[in-house]
Amino acid sequence: xxTYLVVIDDSPEASxxxxxxxxxxxxxxxxxxxxxxxxxxxxxxFGGVQATIEAEARxxxxxxxxAAADAVVQEAGLTPQILIxxxxxxxxxxxxxxxSDEIAALVLATAPAGAPGPLVAHFTGQxxxxxxxxxxxxxGGIDIARLxxxx
Numbered sequence: 001x002x003t004y005l006v007v008i009d010d011s012p013e014a015s016x017x018x019x020x021x022x023x024x025x026x027x028x029x030x031x032x033x034x035x036x037x038x039x040x041x042x043x044x045x046f047g048g049v050q051a052t053i054e055a056e057a058r059x060x061x062x063x064x065x066x067a068a069a070d071a072v073v074q075e076a077g078l079t080p081q082i083l084i085x086x087x088x089x090x091x092x093x094x095x096x097x098x099x100s101d102e103i104a105a106l107v108l109a110t111a112p113a114g115a116p117g118p119l120v121a122h123f124t125g126q127x128x129x130x131x132x133x134x135x136x137x138x139x140g141g142i143d144i145a146r147l148x149x150x151x
Contacts, residue, residue, distance in 0.1 A: 001029075001030060001031050001102055002025075002028060002029070002030035002031070002102070002104040003025075003030055003031045003032065003033050003081070003100070003102045003103050003104055004021035004022075004024060004025050004030060004031070004032050004033070004103075004104060004105050004107050004136075005021075005033045005035060005093075005096065005097065005103045005105070005106050005107065006018045006021045006032060006033070006034055006035065006068070006107050006108075007035050007036075007037060007089070007093060007106075007108065007119060008034050008035065008036050008064050008065060008068045009036070009037075009064065010064070011109075011111075011117065012112075012140070013108075013109035013110060013111055013112075013117065013138070013140045014068075014109065015071070016109040016138045016140065016142065016147060017107045017108055017109040017138050018032075018034070018068055018071055018072065018107075019071070019075055019144075019147060019148075019151070020107060020109075020136070020138045020147060020150075020151045021105075021107040021136075022071070022072045022075040022076040022078060022080075023075060023076060023148065023151035024107075024151050025076060025078055026075075026076035026077065026078060027151070030104065031078060031080065031081065031102075032072050032076070032078060032080040032081070033080060033081040033082075033083060033103065034065050034068045034069060034072070034080045034081070034082050034083070035083045035084075035085065035092070035093070035096065036061035036062075036064050036065045036068075036082075036083070036084045036085075037061075037084075037085055037086070037087065037089045037092050037093075038054075038057045038058060038061050038084065038085070038086040038087075039057075039086075039087075039088065039089060040086070040087065040088065041053055041054070041057070058084065061084045062084065065082045065083075065084060066082075068080070068082075069082055083096070089118065089119055090118070090119065090122050090123075090127075093106065093119065093123070094127075094131070097131055097132065097133060098132070103133050104133055104134075105133050105134045105135070105136045106123065106131065106133060106134070106135045106136070107136045107138065108120050108123070108135065108136070108137055108138070109137065109138035109139070109140050110137055110138070110139055110140045111140045112139075112140035112141035113140075113141065120137065123135050124137065
């Protein structure tokens with residue numbers, strides 16, 4: 001099945017990418033994979049503090065993916081695959097795409113103004129053309145009606 005991979009975080013752009021991917025998947029008979037990445041934290045000398053930081057990051061990622069899954073169901077009537085991975089975001093995305101032939105596109109959204117996010121900058125800059133699937137960029141300042149018409 002053709003699957004659209006969306007990396008979810010707290011940014012408003014992530015919800016635009018998710019909406020676009022959900023609508024495209026519904027129209028093309030595909031699916032959506034929602035990925036939350038827990039970035040590595042600096043080492044804290046006290047094990048209990050480190051464990052608490054990691055548990056809070058995981059809980060936050062679970063909340064983000066649950067909200068994203070609800071949005072996909074509401075928008076497209078699809079149940080997305082949910083993944084929560086730990087590691088450096090670029091490496092996690094690259095490994096996930098490399099391990100799955102089903103991922104048809106990486107869907108990211110740019111910031112409405114200013115510099116793009118780190119994943120957008122990486123996969124459309126120095127690593128452009130090296131993924132085995134297209135990178136779809138949703139403009140962060142796009143009007144929802146226009147986004148819906150395009151998707």
